[in-house]
Amino acid sequence: xxxLRWNIFNGGADTARLQAGSLNRxxxxxxxxxxxxxxxxxxxxxxxxxVRLRQLQESLQATIARQERVEANVAHRVEAGRIASAELxxxxxxxxxxxxxxxxxxxxxxxxxxxxxxxxxxxxxxxVLPAIQPAEGDTDIDTLVERxxxxxxxxxxxxxxxxxxxxxxGVARGSFFPAVDLSYNKRLDxxxxxxxxxxxxxxxxxxxxxxxxxxxxxxxxxxxxxERHQAAQADADDLLLKxxxxxxxxxxxxxxxxxxxxxxxxxxxxAQRVSSAYELHFDAGRRSLNDLSIAQGDxxxxxxxxxxxxxxxxxxxxxxLGFAGELREALRSRYRPAPIALGTNxxxxxx
Numbered sequence: 001x002x003x004l005r006w007n008i009f010n011g012g013a014d015t016a017r018l019q020a021g022s023l024n025r026x027x028x029x030x031x032x033x034x035x036x037x038x039x040x041x042x043x044x045x046x047x048x049x050x051v052r053l054r055q056l057q058e059s060l061q062a063t064i065a066r067q068e069r070v071e072a073n074v075a076h077r078v079e080a081g082r083i084a085s086a087e088l089x090x091x092x093x094x095x096x097x098x099x100x101x102x103x104x105x106x107x108x109x110x111x112x113x114x115x116x117x118x119x120x121x122x123x124x125x126x127x128v129l130p131a132i133q134p135a136e137g138d139t140d141i142d143t144l145v146e147r148x149x150x151x152x153x154x155x156x157x158x159x160x161x162x163x164x165x166x167x168x169x170g171v172a173r174g175s176f177f178p179a180v181d182l183s184y185n186k187r188l189d190x191x192x193x194x195x196x197x198x199x200x201x202x203x204x205x206x207x208x209x210x211x212x213x214x215x216x217x218x219x220x221x222x223x224x225x226x227e228r229h230q231a232a233q234a235d236a237d238d239l240l241l242k243x244x245x246x247x248x249x250x251x252x253x254x255x256x257x258x259x260x261x262x263x264x265x266x267x268x269x270x271a272q273r274v275s276s277a278y279e280l281h282f283d284a285g286r287r288s289l290n291d292l293s294i295a296q297g298d299x300x301x302x303x304x305x306x307x308x309x310x311x312x313x314x315x316x317x318x319x320x321l322g323f324a325g326e327l328r329e330a331l332r333s334r335y336r337p338a339p340i341a342l343g344t345n346x347x348x349x350x351x
Contacts, residue, residue, distance in 0.1 A: 006182045013174025016167045023164035027157045034153035037322045039119075040331060044130065044318040046116050051129045052311040053109040055340060059303040060105060064098050066296055067091060070279070074289060087289045094293050098300075129310055131338035132317050132330050141251050148247055148324045155243055156325075158236040165229035172225040175218040183207040247323060254316040257309055264306040271295070271302040310340060 007014070071091040077083045116124045149155065185205040278295040281287035321327040 008180040011174030011177030016170030020167035027160035030157035041322040048311045063300040128337040133334040162232040165232040169225045172222040267302045271299040275299040
């Protein structure tokens, strides 16, 4: 015997089931985009961290070299009896502090470089501090929030899942309707031993069946589908509020970091001139050793603030672009190297 059965009507459950499956697939695609954006952000953050730590280490090593030069000068003066031995102890204390800090930076740099190799599969060689050219709308908070609400992968996945849960309500609602099926049965061959007294050879039968659902099982399924949709909608609303809050916080930090950057550059240039001048003044006996030590420490702190500011700008901008699902594309098309030159320039500051 051969049998075929067609469903004529089941309350639209099959259509709703197909719609829910398509929406779940779209949500999975959005989840994949979110994961890829997160990986791109982790690589960008780690890349910037490696460069930041290397430049801090370079700046601190230059500071230690300057302090060692001053220490040797002070030692000669102490031996000649021109200044007290406590001045030499002062320089040794400063050097011990900076050498301990240098050891911490080396440890952090080793961890960052190892993590970079794990993320990319390459050794961190010849890295330059990255920057991403700002696009139109990156600095306007209202435009940025609107764009991120529209394109954020996590939010898009949550909204797709909410729509899928709503479609599943249609699947559950379809179980309340009677199901109409059309069946066709055909006997293909009838060979029996012994031969029956009476039988039908190569017969056919067309049948229409009507199933009417009874009981409370379908009502429970519908209630469960409604509650799942409400839970998904609540999760999407909560994520929307969280994303809005994070966007506002990150954008304000990014705007402040960009605003203060030119002043930090001026601070580095001024600190370089002060440090060089105080070293000459100390040799001439016009400044104390403590003044010179403070000026050298101020120069390192100024350089440190500038380096961390530039790394913070890159990280914050990458995080905002990741929220909008645009980081990978921005790294392909808007990336540019932005090195920081930390020399010993004593000329007047030129912006």
